[in-house]
Amino acid sequence: MVRTGELLDVLLAAGRRADRMTHVRHLPARPGEQVDWPAWADADLVQGYRALGVDRPWRHQAEAADIARSGRHVVLATSTGSGKSLAFWLPALTAARTAVASSTLDPGRIESVGRRASTLYLCPTKALAADQRHALDRLLTASRARDVRVATCDGDTSLDERRWVQEYADVVLTNPDFLHFALLPQHRRWARLLGSLQYVVLDECHAFRGVFGAHVGLVLRRLRRLAATYGSSPVFLLASATTSDPAASAARLLGVETSEVTAVTADASPAGRKTFVLWQPPELPGGDAPWSDLLPDDDPWATALPLPAAATRAPDDRAPPGPEDVWATTDQGPLAGSPDAEGSGPLGTGERLTAEPADRPRRTATAEIADLLADLTVAGARTLAFTRSRRGAESVAASTRGHLEEIDPQLARQVSAYRGGYLPEERRALEAAIRTGDLRALATTNALELGVDISGLDAVLIAGWPGTRVSLWQQAGRAGRAGADGLVALVAREDPLDTFLVHHPEAIFETPVEATVFDPTNPYVLAPHLCAAAAEQPLRAEELGLFGERAADLLAELVERGALRRRPSGWYWTHAEPASRLTDLRGSGGDPVRVVESVTGRLLGTVDAGSADSTVHPGAVYVHQGATFVVDELHLEDGVALVTRRDVDYGTWARWVTSTEIRSVDESVAWGPLTWGFGAVDVTTQVLGYQRKRIPDLQVLGSAELDLPARTLRTAAVWWTAPAEVVEAAGVTVEALPGALHAAEHASIGLLPLLATCDRWDLGGLSTALHVDTEHATVFVHDAYPGGAGFAERGFRLGATWLRATRDAIAACRCTSGCPACVQSPKCGNANNPLEKAAAIRLLDAVLAHAPASP
Incomplete structure (x- = not known):
């Protein structure tokens, strides 16, 4: 185990990278509090736990187990690595062993034949179920309690194995998808399990949010209904990360009154000292940015914004301005004698225009993470690097291996990628390798955020805000588990929310975690x-x-x-x-599309149906464990993408167009001449083509058109209008208005995750200078799921707070005319064009002038 102080020195590179660290927070260690084993606990299980090193349980474990044993639903909401699994396996396995003993002692009793107490374990991912199966096998072996029959059952389970589970298993580990598609529709085959169901465990239940959470809540209602039919009334044990009001969220998930659920939230497990670093990658020379190629060299509609005055920044955010900085505005507008903040016409028209230094874009978070991961690996640390996408995980792993190859090829072989879409056997092998230490570093998506037991990690790197504080602390909890010290670094992407957070640490460390948002009545x-x-x-x-x-x-x-x-x-x-x-519980829009190698027929992996158009279209580059494949054909009707292995030095980015039609206005609020609306909309999207960009500098190499069908999504949206008088009061010209609205839309999508349990990929948006339904300039933000997920409604409820945060995030960015840290979006289908940062700030100021006071 490498000491945390040494790892921080590795990150800072002996001071050479010190300017990238915007904040460091040392979270103190916490002592543990143990209690005696419950008197009702099975003696063999207790001995088994002791043999595995658990001498006595932590107080929260025993408290939650006692509540479940008494017949009450319980939710245990404590930190990563706090041993939540003991709290549900102790009562569940004790009940199973008690039933086994009863039938052994009195085999003549007819009710003992089919009423062995059973437990159903549900979790969001197959990886977590496999990990729990591994841990259960160790426990039962150590307890010499092999009379308890445990089985994993999911879509990968053969029919023969499934029949054995139906007839004999005492503990069944599965996921909500299997419950929905197989177990509940075929409930007569599962009559023995349903009739003897005593406990239902919901692990990592904070992951059941948004549309997925609503689906899972309804699956659980169907389970309760059928269990009652077969004569059982199971107790639900829920394990969660620390969330706001876990009892209310658990009750909504189960469909019961909040008073029927007891929450245990006092974490009595020990925690090591954790060093938490906020990090912003360095600026790159102007003109070398990946987005600079999206605009012509001489752009007649370019808009420049003077850098914000020192008074607008937190005093410790940055070093004092240097001589190259231009300070031409205050909160009250342009200073006397300074040029206007926006050019309102083409060059040469006589309009007053600003002349500013070129934007200073920053290095990408994935490139920065790859450097840091390589340095930590050389230093001997065991590290997880969390990325925001499958592409990001593959890129970080490949870049890190490339760095290490120059130092020690053996080290390079100890780094790998882990993401969804891999085949089950690949995922299990990677989980085992990082657990045993055969791998020293994994670049992963949030697939490893949940409770897979990977102990002994020294550090966690997080490439970009993971969407929620719940996820942030779950990922951070991977560092220094089992009471050891750990290092965590959150590396900002060029995104308005990331930029805001790394310079406002109070929004991370002094703000409570979010409540879980989902709506089962959708x-x-x-x-x-x-x-x-x-x-x-x-x-x-x-x-x-x-x-x-x-x-x-x-x-x-x-x-x-x-x-x-x-x-x-x-x-x-x-x-x-x-x-x-x-219906599809995951909201992916249908069965996954299989990615198949044309020459060999080998199945490489899968992608969600909803993202197939933009990720595996003809000509797309598909990356699998560092190897690149090019898509030859996409057959949507068959759910197959055919690919060919080919070494290429570029990636592909799709380009699409979107339109929005209001179907119903459910609520509206007037802000003077403006209107805030919330209701149902039809969002129609069509992928039109894609760009090829060279890796790693993202130089645009070319583009191609595609002929793919349009897709329409009926969902929920929030929108605000800007009548002509508001636009005029903001001093935004007709030419600049589309760019101002577009910039405000991007930034508001980036900031909404601060107020709702979502991230920007759960959202979509559209802005237009004249919308046919509102008859005004309008900005829409919508949920990216059929029927909505509650996120847009949250934005509607907190409209003034949300829009003020959006305005402040744009204004706080030091770029001159807009960048990915403020108004550019990584998911824009129009190549982030047009965007008018200065006009967006003035327009938001004009809109907020009519806003009601907010807390």
């Missing part, structure tokens, strides 16, 4: 689950309360559309196809 989510419930067993009127107040009205609509049939005894599904196929 009609687009609820309707297919009502059909699935009716297919499993006809729905009775007395059961509708389980599905919420909207269920009755929605059932009437489903009957009218012919999806269900109404009979005096209830609602029936009468179609031949499975009702479970009507």
Whole structure:
């Protein structure tokens, strides 16, 4: 184990990188508090835990286990590595062993034949279920309690294995997807398990948020309904990261009253000292930016913004301005004698224009992380590097290996990538390798954020804000587990939220974690689950309360559309196809698209159906464990992308166009002449083409057109309008208005995750100088899921707070005319054009002048 102080020196490179560290926070160590084992705990299990080094449980473990044992639902919300699994396995395995002993002592009792107490374990990922299976096997072996039959069952399980699980397993580890597609629709085959179900464990339940959380909540209601049919009423044990109001979130997930769930939140496990660094990559010479090639050298509509005055910055944010800096504005506007803050016409028209130094773009977070990961690996540290995308994980791993090859090829072989889309056997091998130390570093997506037990890590690098504080602390918790010290570095991407956070540490360290946001009453989510419930067993009127107040009205609509049939005894599904196929829990828009190598027929991996158009279109570059493949054909109807292995020095970025149509206005608020609206919209998107960019400098090499179908999404959106008088008051010209709105849209999408449990990839947006439905200049931000996920509604509720944060984040950025740290977006389908930073600030000021006061 490398000492944290030494690792910080490695990051700072003996002071050569000290200017990149914007803040360092030392989080103190915490002592643990142990208690005696509960009197009811199975003696063999206790001995097994002791053999594995757990002499006594932490107080929170024993408290949660006692509550579950008493028959009450419980949610345990404590930090990563605090041993939450003991709290649910102790009562579950004790119940199973007690039932086994009862049938052994009195085999003649008829009820002992099929009523061995069973437990269903549900988690968000297959990797976590496999890890829990590994830990359970170790525990049962150490306890010499092999009479408890444990099995993992998911979509990869063969039919023969599945039959054994149905007939014999006491503990079944699976995921909500298997429950929805297989177990519940075929519940008669699972009658033994459902009839003896005593405990249901929901691990990492904070991951059940947004649309996915709403789906899982309805799957659990269907599970409770069928379990009651077979005579059981299971106790739910939920394990969560530290979240706001975990009891209320757990109750909403289960469909019960908050009073029926007990929350245990006092973490009694020990924690080592953690050093948390906020980091901003260095500036690059102007003109070398990857986005500089998106604009012509002589852009007649270029807009420059003077750098913000020192008074607008926190005093410790940056060094004092140098002689090259231009200070021409204050919070009150341009200083006397300075040029206007925006050029309002083409060069040569006589309009007054500013002349500013070229933008100073920053090095990408992935390039910076690769350097840091290589240095930590050389220093002997075991490290996880979290990235925001599959492409990012592959890029960081490849770059890190490239750096290490020059030093020691053996070290290079100890670095790998880990991401979704890998085949199960690849993922399991990587998990085992990092656990045992055969791998020293993994560049990973958030697939390793959840509770896979990887102890002994020295450091965690995080490439960009992970979307929520819950995720941030989950990822950070991987460093220094089991009470050891650890180092964490959050490296900012060029994104408005990242820039804001690394210069406002109080928004991370002094702000509570978010509540989990999801809406099980969303009609687009609820309707297919009502059909699935009716297919499993006809729905009775007395059961509708389980599905919420909207269920009755929605059932009437489903009957009218012919999806269900109404009979005096209830609602029936009468179609031949499975009702479970009507929805996809993950919101990916259909079955995954398989990526297949044309020459060999080898399955490389999968991509979500919803992202196939933009990631595996013809000509796209697909990266798998550092090897590059080029897509030859995409067959959407068959769900297959055919690729050929080819070494290329470029990547591909899709370009698309989007339109938005308001379908209903559910709520609206007037801010003087402005209107804030919230309602249902149709968002139509079509991928038109893609750019090829050289790796690593992202120089644009060329572009190509594509002929792909348009896709329409019915979702929820928040929008605000800017009538002509507001635009005029802001001093924004007709020519600059589209760029001002576009910049405000990008920045507001980047900042909404600060207020809602989401990240910018959960959102979409559109801005237009004249929208056909509002008849004014309008900015839309919408949820990127069918029916909505609650994020846009959150933005509507906090409109003034959200827009002020957006305005401040843009103004605080030191760039002159807009950059990825403030108004450019990594997911813009229009190549971030047009954008007008200065005009966006003035427009937001004019809009906020009409805003109500906010806390």
